Amino acid sequence: MSTPATPPGFSTLAIHAGASPDPTTGARVTPIYQTASYVFNSVDHAASLFGLEAFGNIYTRIGGPTQSVLEGRVAALEGGTAALAVASGHAAQMIVFYTLLEAGDEFVAARQLYGGSVNQFNHAFKKFGWAVAWADGTDPDSFERAITPKTRALYCESIANPGGVVVDIAAISKIAKKHGLPLIVDNTLASPYLCRPKEHGADIIVHSLTKFLGGHGNSIGGIIVDCGTFDWLKAKHKYATLVEPNASYNGMKLAETFGNFAFAIACRVMGLRDLGPAIAPLNAFLILTGIETLPLRMERHCANALAVATHLAKHPKVAWVNYAGLPTAKDHAIQQRIAPKGAGAVFTFGLKGGYEAGVGLVSKVKLFSHLANIGDTRSLIIHPASTTHRQLTDAQRVAAGAGPDVVRLSIGLEDVADIIADLEQGM
Ligand SMILES: *Cc1c(COP(=O)(O)O)cnc(C)c1O
Numbered sequence: 001m002s003t004p005a006t007p008p009g010f011s012t013l014a015i016h017a018g019a020s021p022d023p024t025t026g027a028r029v030t031p032i033y034q035t036a037s038y039v040f041n042s043v044d045h046a047a048s049l050f051g052l053e054a055f056g057n058i059y060t061r062i063g064g065p066t067q068s069v070l071e072g073r074v075a076a077l078e079g080g081t082a083a084l085a086v087a088s089g090h091a092a093q094m095i096v097f098y099t100l101l102e103a104g105d106e107f108v109a110a111r112q113l114y115g116g117s118v119n120q121f122n123h124a125f126k127k128f129g130w131a132v133a134w135a136d137g138t139d140p141d142s143f144e145r146a147i148t149p150k151t152r153a154l155y156c157e158s159i160a161n162p163g164g165v166v167v168d169i170a171a172i173s174k175i176a177k178k179h180g181l182p183l184i185v186d187n188t189l190a191s192p193y194l195c196r197p198k199e200h201g202a203d204i205i206v207h208s209l210t211k212f213l214g215g216h217g218n219s220i221g222g223i224i225v226d227c228g229t230f231d232w233l234k235a236k237h238k239y240a241t242l243v244e245p246n247a248s249y250n251g252m253k254l255a256e257t258f259g260n261f262a263f264a265i266a267c268r269v270m271g272l273r274d275l276g277p278a279i280a281p282l283n284a285f286l287i288l289t290g291i292e293t294l295p296l297r298m299e300r301h302c303a304n305a306l307a308v309a310t311h312l313a314k315h316p317k318v319a320w321v322n323y324a325g326l327p328t329a330k331d332h333a334i335q336q337r338i339a340p341k342g343a344g345a346v347f348t349f350g351l352k353g354g355y356e357a358g359v360g361l362v363s364k365v366k367l368f369s370h371l372a373n374i375g376d377t378r379s380l381i382i383h384p385a386s387t388t389h390r391q392l393t394d395a396q397r398v399a400a401g402a403g404p405d406v407v408r409l410s411i412g413l414e415d416v417a418d419i420i421a422d423l424e425q426g427m
Contacts, residue, residue, distance in 0.1 A: 010077065010192075010193065010295060011295045013073070013076045013077055014073070014077060014193075014291055014292055014293075014294050014295055015292045017072055017073045017075075017076035017077065018068070018069040018070070018071065018072025018073040018075075018076065019069045019072075019073070019288075029289075030065075030066055030069045030285065030288055031065075031066065031285075032066055032281045032282050032284075032285045033064050033065045033066050033281050034281050034282065035060065035064075035281075036059065036060050037058070037059045037060065038056070038057035038058060038059070038064075051249065051250065051252075052249055052252060052257070052265075052269060060278060060281065061272065061273065061276055061278045062268060062269070062272060062273050062278070063268065063272075064281055064284075066281040066284045066285050066288070067085045067278075067279055067281065067284045069284075069288060070085050070209075070223070070279075070284045070287060070288050070291075071083040071084060071085050071223070073288065073291055074192070074207070074209075074213070074223050074225060074291070075225055075226075077192040077193075077196075077291075077294075078187070078192045078196060078197070078198060078205050078225045078227070079196055079198045079199070079227070080198060080205065080225035080226050080227045080228060080264075081226050081227070081228030081260050081261040081264070082225075082226050082228075082261035082264035082265070083223050083224060083225045083226065083264060084223065084224045084264050084267045084268050084271075084272060085209070085221060085222070085223045085279045085284055086221070086222045086223065086224070086272060086277050086278065086279055087220065087221065087222065087277035087278060087279050087280075088208065088210065088220045088221065088222045088277065089114075089186075089188060089206065089207065089208025089209070089210060089211075089221075089222040090116060090117075090120055090208075090222065091222050091275075091277035092206045092207065092208075092222030092223055092224045093117060093120060093186075093206055093222075094120070094124075094271075094275065094277070095224060095267050095271035095272060095275060095277070096184060096204060096206055096224055096267065096271075097125065097128075097130060097153075098128070098270075098271045098275060099239075099241050099242070099263065099266045099267050099270060099271050100152055100153050100182070100239060100241075101128070101130045101152055101153075102129075102240060103128065103129025103130070104129055104150065105129075105130055105131075105150055105151075105152045106130070106131045106132070106133055106148060106150040106151050106152065107130070107131075107132060107133070107151060107152055107153040107154065107155055108132075108133045108134075108135050108143050108146040108147060108151055108153075108154050108155065109121055109132050109133075109134060109135065109154075109155040109156065110134075110135055110136065110137030110143075110155065110156035110157065110160065110167060110172075111134040111135065111136060111137065112136075112137040112138070112156075112157065112160035112161070112163070112165055112167070112401075113156075113157055113160065113161060113186070114157070114161040114162075114186070114188070114208075115161070115162070115388055115389070115400075117186070131150075133146040133147075133148070133151070134146070137156050137157070137160055137165065137167045138165060138167070138330075138331070140168055140171035140172045140174075140175060141175075143172055143175050143176075144175045144178075144179070147175075147179055147181070151179070151181060152181065152182075152237055152239070153181055153182050153183070153184055154172060154175070154176045154181055154182075154183045154184070155183075155184045155185075155186070156169065156172055156183075156184075156185060156186070157185070157186040157187075157188070157189065158185055158186070158187045158189065158190040158195045158197055158338065158339065159189035159190045159194070159195070159324070159339060159343070159344045159346070160189070161189065161346070161374075162346075162348055162384060162400075162401055162402065162406075162408050163322045163347065163348045163401045164189070164322060164323060164324055164343065164344060164346050164347035164348065165322070165324065165331050166324045166331045166334045166335040166338050166339055166343065167334070167338070168334050168337075168338065169183070169185055169195075169197055169200040169201065169202060169338055170200040170201055170337070170338070172201075173200060173201025173202065174201070176201070176203075177201065179236075180235060180236030180237065181236075181237075182203040182204055182230045183201060183202050183203050183204070184202070184203070184204040184205075184206060185197035185202040185204075185205050185206075186205075186206050186207070186208075187205050187206070187207055188206075188207050188208045188211050188212070188375075189211070189212070189344050189346055189374070189375075190339050190344055191207075191211075191212040191213055191294060191298055192294075193294050193295050193298040193341065194298060194302070194339040194341050194342050194343075194344060195338055195339040197227075198227040198229065200338060201229075202227060202229075203227050203229045203230040204224065204225070204226065204227060204230075204263060205224070205225040205227065206222065206223070206224055206225075207222060207223045207225075208221075208222055209221035209222055209223055209279075209283075209287045210222075210373070210375070211373075211374050211375030212294070212297070212298065212301070212345075212375040213287060213290060213291055213294065214286060214287040214290040214291075214375075215290040215291075215293070215294065215297050215375060215376070215377065216286070216290055216376065216377055217373060217375075217376035217377070217378065218286055219282070219283040219286045219287060220283065221279050221283050221284065221287050222279075224264065224267050225264075226260075226261050226262075226263040226264035226267075228260035228261060229260075230263070232255035232262060232263070233255050233256065239255075241254070241266050241270055242254050242255040242262055242263065242266055243255050243256075246270075248270075249269070254266045254269075297377070297413060298341075298342065299341075299342070300413050301342075301344070301345035301411060301412070301413065302325065302341070302342025302343065302344065302345060303342075303416070304345065304411045304412070304413065304414075304416045304419060305323065305325065305342075305343070305344065305345040305346075305347065305409075305411040306323070306325045306326075306342070306343070307416045307420070308409065308411050308416065308419055308420060308423070309321050309323035309325060309326055309347060309349075310326065311420050311423075312349050312423070313326060313328075315427070317351060317352055317353065317357070317427050318349055318350065318351060318352065318427075319349075319350040319351065319352045319405060320349060320350045321347070321348075321349040321350075322347055322348045322349065323343060323347040323349075324339075324343040324344075324347075325342060325343030325344075329343075345374075345375070345410055345411040345412075346374050346375075346408065346409070346410045346411075347408070347409060348401065348406050348407065348408045348409075349406075349407055349409070350403070350405040350406055350407070351405050351407060351427070352405075353405075354404045354405045355385060355386070355404035355405065357405070357427075358383040358385065358386070358404065358405060358406070358407050359383055359386055360426070361381070361383070361407060361423070361426045361427055362381055362382065362383045362386075362407070362426075364425065364426035365381055365422050365423070365426045366422055366425075367379060367414060367418055367419065367421075367422035368380060368381040368409075368419075368422055368423075368426075369381070370382065372387065372388060373410070374410035375410060376410065376412060377412050377413045378412045378413075378414070379409070379410065379411055379412035379414060379419050379422075380409070380410040380412070381407065381408070381409055381410075382407075382408050383406070383407055383408075384397070384400075384402035384406055384408060385397055385402055385403065385404045385406065388402070389402035
């Protein structure tokens with residue numbers, strides 16, 4: 001008698017999901033298929049690929065075998081039905097909204113976001129005729145107050161930049177469901193190892209693969225995961241790209257044809273095909289290699305970050321530390337519910353010496369790299385007031401969580417004693 005197979009665990013999926021030995025060469029590791037295009041078997045085969053009647057490789061702008069393994073792996077780790085890998089995290093965000101919105105539509109986003117996303121939503125998206133309304137990620141009801149008849153989606157980060165605040169995705173999802181809207185969650189800072197947004201009610205997940213998923217600071221990439229949970233056919237609002245007959249595919253209706261992975265298909269065959277931000281096969285390969293060690297890396301990232309935050313919290317030169325993993329943090333209870341395995345590795349703290357002390361620290365550190373990135377094996381540091389948030393007024397900087405005394409850390413995988421010693425000599 002056969003017993004039902006136990007579903008594989010997270011670490012097994014991180015190494016195996018989506019991959020099998022190369023059928024032609026036997027190569028065990030997924031090869032880099034460095035080619036622009038793929039030969040058709042026949043005229044009929046070509047026609048069925050172009051008509052979306054069969055899946056297969058056509059041209060690297062639309063997909064390829066290395067990218068496809070990456071997509072299968074991240075979809076499995078997030079518990080989604082399908083995924084689409086693209087050139088960057090920002091490309092993923094652009095394609096998600098291109099698939100959901102028409103000119104004149106709005107969406108509501110938490111204002112605690114990666115700075116580049118705030119810019120993209122405020123300025124670049126305006127050119128597409130899409131408007132963002134800002135809510136407060138620490139106050140789920142503020143999303144409801146920002147919803148208008150034109151709202152078509154809600155958006156937040158799970159662990160939010162820059163302060164590492166953990167957002168109550170479940171509470172925001174309740175509001176999304178009440179108003180018949182899909183919830184999009186940027187899960188970059190948590191990675192699926194710490195948080196699986198689908199389990200808290202997300203419908204669409206986006207990642208910058210550049211950060212913890214790739215994990216080594218060597219390639220830019222992004223991915224969109226379709227959770228398969230939003231019913232486009234029964235939705236309160238009409239999402240035209242998904243439900244209307246598609247003129248570029250012989251009148252095919254994507255939601256009707258592809259069911260619970262129609263969103264991922266629409267992102268590929270409309271968004272990626274027409275806007276064009278494809279990921280390079282080499283980058284997909286490097287990110288896949290990174291993902292194999294995601295569980296081990298995230299455990300060490302979180303343990304190191306907690307040790308550094310605990311050390312700083314009792315340091316005489318430190319005014320405050322914002323790390324959700326500290327039992328004294330305002331969002332500690334939410335972190336225990338949303339990301340119980342750890343609070344991630346990105347957080348901010350304030351130096352009593354203000355602006356001068358912040359600039360002094362970033363110029364004196366030796367192990368830490370002073371740069372604008374997160375989620376590397378290396379420890380990274382930035383003083384937002386003198387760099388990323390330099391152009392703002394003092395008041396704007398404080399509102400954005402980038403006051404004069406704020407220092408942001410992304411804690412790496414070095415020996416934690418060396419990380420702490422470097423901060424000590426810098427302070
Ligand atoms: C880096 C980042 C992005 C943008 O991703 P890119 O790969 O740099 O385009 C989006 N969201 C978050 C939370 C990020 O950290």
